[in-house]
Amino acid sequence: MSNKVKSDEHSSAHGHGGRHPRLVHHFDSMEQQNEAGNFGMWWFLLTEIMFFGGMFTAYTVYRHMYFDAFAAASGALDIRWGAFNTVVLITSSLTMALGVYHAQMGNNKKLTMFLLLTVLLGGVFLGVKYIEYSAKFTEHIFPAASNFQWPPYEKPVAGHAETQQLADPVFTGHVKIYFFLYFVLTGFHATHMIIGMGILLVLAWQSWKGKFSKEYHSYIELFGLYWHFVDIVWIFLFPLLYLVDRHL
Amino acid sequence: MKSAISQQRFNRDGEPQTYLNNGHGLRSWFLTKDHKRIAMLYLVSVAFFFAVGGIYALLIRINLLAPNGLFESDTYNRIFTTHGIIMVFFFLVPAVPAVLGNFLLPIMIGAKDLAFPKINLLSWYLYIFGAAFTVIAVIAGGVDTGWTFYTPYSSTYSNSNVLLAGVGIFIVGFSSILTGLNFIVTVHTMRAPGLTWFRLPLFVWANYATSLVIMLSTPVLAITVSLLAIERVAHVGIFDPAIGGDPVLFQHMFWFYSHPAVYIMVLPAMGVISELIANMSKKNVFGYKLVAMSSLAIGVFGFLVWGHHLFVSTQSVYLGIIFSFLSFAVAIPSAIKVFNWTATLFKGSISYDAPMLYGLGFIGLFLIGGMTGLFVAAVGLDVHLTDTYFVIAHFHYVMVGGSLMGFLGGMHLWWPKMTGRMYPEAWARAAMVIQFVGFNLTFFPQFILGYLGMPRRYATYPPEFQVLHIFSTAGATILAIGMAITICYLIWSLKKGQRATPNPWGAAGLEWMTTSPPPTENFYETPVVTWEAYDFTVVRPEDVTGMAAE
Numbered sequence: 001m002s003n004k005v006k007s008d009e010h011s012s013a014h015g016h017g018g019r020h021p022r023l024v025h026h027f028d029s030m031e032q033q034n035e036a037g038n039f040g041m042w043w044f045l046l047t048e049i050m051f052f053g054g055m056f057t058a059y060t061v062y063r064h065m066y067f068d069a070f071a072a073a074s075g076a077l078d079i080r081w082g083a084f085n086t087v088v089l090i091t092s093s094l095t096m097a098l099g100v101y102h103a104q105m106g107n108n109k110k111l112t113m114f115l116l117l118t119v120l121l122g123g124v125f126l127g128v129k130y131i132e133y134s135a136k137f138t139e140h141i142f143p144a145a146s147n148f149q150w151p152p153y154e155k156p157v158a159g160h161a162e163t164q165q166l167a168d169p170v171f172t173g174h175v176k177i178y179f180f181l182y183f184v185l186t187g188f189h190a191t192h193m194i195i196g197m198g199i200l201l202v203l204a205w206q207s208w209k210g211k212f213s214k215e216y217h218s219y220i221e222l223f224g225l226y227w228h229f230v231d232i233v234w235i236f237l238f239p240l241l242y243l244v245d246r247h248l
Numbered sequence: 249m250k251s252a253i254s255q256q257r258f259n260r261d262g263e264p265q266t267y268l269n270n271g272h273g274l275r276s277w278f279l280t281k282d283h284k285r286i287a288m289l290y291l292v293s294v295a296f297f298f299a300v301g302g303i304y305a306l307l308i309r310i311n312l313l314a315p316n317g318l319f320e321s322d323t324y325n326r327i328f329t330t331h332g333i334i335m336v337f338f339f340l341v342p343a344v345p346a347v348l349g350n351f352l353l354p355i356m357i358g359a360k361d362l363a364f365p366k367i368n369l370l371s372w373y374l375y376i377f378g379a380a381f382t383v384i385a386v387i388a389g390g391v392d393t394g395w396t397f398y399t400p401y402s403s404t405y406s407n408s409n410v411l412l413a414g415v416g417i418f419i420v421g422f423s424s425i426l427t428g429l430n431f432i433v434t435v436h437t438m439r440a441p442g443l444t445w446f447r448l449p450l451f452v453w454a455n456y457a458t459s460l461v462i463m464l465s466t467p468v469l470a471i472t473v474s475l476l477a478i479e480r481v482a483h484v485g486i487f488d489p490a491i492g493g494d495p496v497l498f499q500h501m502f503w504f505y506s507h508p509a510v511y512i513m514v515l516p517a518m519g520v521i522s523e524l525i526a527n528m529s530k531k532n533v534f535g536y537k538l539v540a541m542s543s544l545a546i547g548v549f550g551f552l553v554w555g556h557h558l559f560v561s562t563q564s565v566y567l568g569i570i571f572s573f574l575s576f577a578v579a580i581p582s583a584i585k586v587f588n589w590t591a592t593l594f595k596g597s598i599s600y601d602a603p604m605l606y607g608l609g610f611i612g613l614f615l616i617g618g619m620t621g622l623f624v625a626a627v628g629l630d631v632h633l634t635d636t637y638f639v640i641a642h643f644h645y646v647m648v649g650g651s652l653m654g655f656l657g658g659m660h661l662w663w664p665k666m667t668g669r670m671y672p673e674a675w676a677r678a679a680m681v682i683q684f685v686g687f688n689l690t691f692f693p694q695f696i697l698g699y700l701g702m703p704r705r706y707a708t709y710p711p712e713f714q715v716l717h718i719f720s721t722a723g724a725t726i727l728a729i730g731m732a733i734t735i736c737y738l739i740w741s742l743k744k745g746q747r748a749t750p751n752p753w754g755a756a757g758l759e760w761m762t763t764s765p766p767p768t769e770n771f772y773e774t775p776v777v778t779w780e781a782y783d784f785t786v787v788r789p790e791d792v793t794g795m796a797a798e
């Protein structure tokens with residue numbers, strides 16, 4: 001019976017001499033190691049979809065229930081900043097993709113440059129977000145503040161002139177739900193950006209030190225997937241939050 | 249591949265090389281990347297929390313000895329909440345996957361480790377970190393909302409440590425996500441040559457399906473708890489009816505995780521039972537493919553039935569009917585498993601060693617748990633049974649009679665593999681019988697109590713319920729004694745147990761083709777699999793007896 005099992009000559013023939021120095025002990029080949037990393041990243045992103053999905057579900061429920069309030073509240077956001085940030089993030093996806101390209105070419109210098117450029121664009125995005133967030137405080141539409149009011153303090157709201165006049169507490173409550181969701185959604189998105197930028201800085205430093213090569217750059221590719229995912233979340237957030245019932 | 253016994257290598261002191269003696273001291277354990285050592289870390293921590301949760305269960309039962317209760321109602325609320333939180337999140341969810349799955353999954357597929365060993369270690373630290381928050385919440389005065397954290401108990405009207413406990417559960421959720429991620433990637437990318445999907449042991453299938461469920465459901469719990477936590481801190485949120493929020497949305501989101509979580513708790517135990525039944529009756533599992541696929545089917549259906557927890561909370565009647573129908577449908581794959589296990593026993597050479605006793609216990613108790621699940625899945629009957637002891641009895645038959653029996657059965661089957669020592673068989677059989685009697689005495693009266701209208705989570709009750717409550721408390725005491733016996737002889741066997749041969753049960757599976765306990769790299773040669781699952785003709789007699797053939 002025991003001869004039913006043959007020794008795996010294939011893996012033992014390689015020995016340790018032929019192994020890539022970055023191949024960890026429990027994998028047989030670089031392909032297997034990269035495949036595992038790639039597969040794991042896609043599954044991780046799936047959990048992220050479920051995480052944001054919970055918030056998007058809540059958004060959908062309340063938008064359906066309180067559409068007028070959502071439309072009015074959305075008018076208090078500055079569409080120009082939102083559009084600007086959308087362009088910034090799409091550009092950062094481009095720089096990230098170029099970084100991955102240069103990683104595949106084994107060009108550490110160019111890779112470092114594009115990673116840093118991506119960090120920079122991420123920083124611009126967060127800077128704009130800071131400007132937008134602080135406006136909510138001065139306009140008294142930060143939902144957790146005791147001075148919350150609707151319509152906003154000294155701020156005309158785009159469209160919906162008729163609803164601006166409503167100082168109805170029920171309507172104001174619904175507007176509060178919109179702003180709660182606005183801060184939670186953009187807040188979790190921004191948290192993902194900040195974590196991503198931290199990782200980007202580490203990767204840029206490693207690439208500056210020449211860690212990556214044509215054979216070994218899977219971390220860059222995996223991180224690229226994450227960064228594109230975070231961008232895509234924003235592509236959903238922008239219309240859902242800024243463009244509720246807006247017309248040209 | 250030679251027999252395991254002839255492969256045994258020895259270290260400089262002449263001891264057999266095992267994962268246990270490869271490195272000594274705390275550092276070699278707390279910084280280990282070996283899946284087997286991480287499984288042992290999990291075993292110790294999970295056992296600790298099981299004991300803590302068990303003590304809280306006994307406190308519940310002590311309170312209910314007298315109609316007026318022995319504790320203040322507020323104290324009682326905190327006791328049953330702590331029992332629920334600890335047992336669900338810190339015992340039932342991680343028990344089988346993080347201990348047995350962690351230890352066995354790589355060995356069963358002929359791999360040297362899980363795909364991401366560092367992430368595996370991280371997941372244990374996250375578990376401990378999350379547990380620390382929860383323990384602090386308990387020490388700081390506890391939580392009084394019930395383990396379900398329903399709003400507005402947990403938001404507007406909360407006067408306990410919801411935030412701390414919520415943070416703990418958020419963190420421990422990531423721990424199980426990382427375990428699930430590791431399992432899925434490992435099964436996809438690291439199977440030994442020749443080990444095709446339909447040659448995988450059913451335990452691997454069950455853990456694979458569980459991992460899918462973990463990865464798709466746990467993030468929803470994470471965001472639900474986050475939204476609740478933000479509502480607690482900021483005093484504004486989407487579950488607050490004062491501003492038009494809907495507290496029932498919380499229930500929907502919570503059960504979108506927590507119903508699938510029931511399958512996270514019971515599917516891996518079902519995988520254990522498949523191994524027990526096959527190996528203890530020396531037969532291939534009847535309808536192997538159907539049993540494998542039923543795990544996936546349970547995983548998928550499990551996502552579509554959460555509304556059966558909301559039959560009486562503002563959900564529309566039509567939605568209720570749909571959820572009721574789907575809940576009936578999920579019984580089909582569960583029934584397939586039960587029928588196939590019993591069919592496997594037919595004409596098998598059945599051993600009545602402790603693992604098999606647990607296996608048979610599981611089938612009987614899970615049958616009762618599952619069938620009573622149909623009672624509460626029927627909308628009309630559920631209006632009467634919602635939030636009564638009937639529900640408590642139902643899910644304890646599934647969780648304790650199912651998951652716990654499966655976990656203990658698996659611990660006994662693989663104890664020789666994990667520790668290299670046999671447990672004392674007579675003690676184990678006796679303990680199993682004591683636990684079985686104690687369990688039924690605890691929970692069967694609760695079906696009657698619930699049917700008669702005793703609501704769950706009440707600290708007091710009318711005097712006519714006292715006899716049944718006393719039965720239940722007596723049963724819980726017997727169950728606790730049975731558990732204590734098991735813990736004692738397992739610890740005793742670590743030093744004094746008879747040394748285990750590589751394959752003491754004559755069982756099929758790659759884990760029985762390496763030494764007991766296995767070496768750090770699991771196999772000295774990567775196995776090549778040329779046989780189907782549960783093929784007992786490839787069992788080598790010298791591995792069973794431990795005597796090297798000449």
Ligand SMILES: [Cu+2]
Binds near residue numbers: 506507510556557
């Ligand atoms: Cu359920």
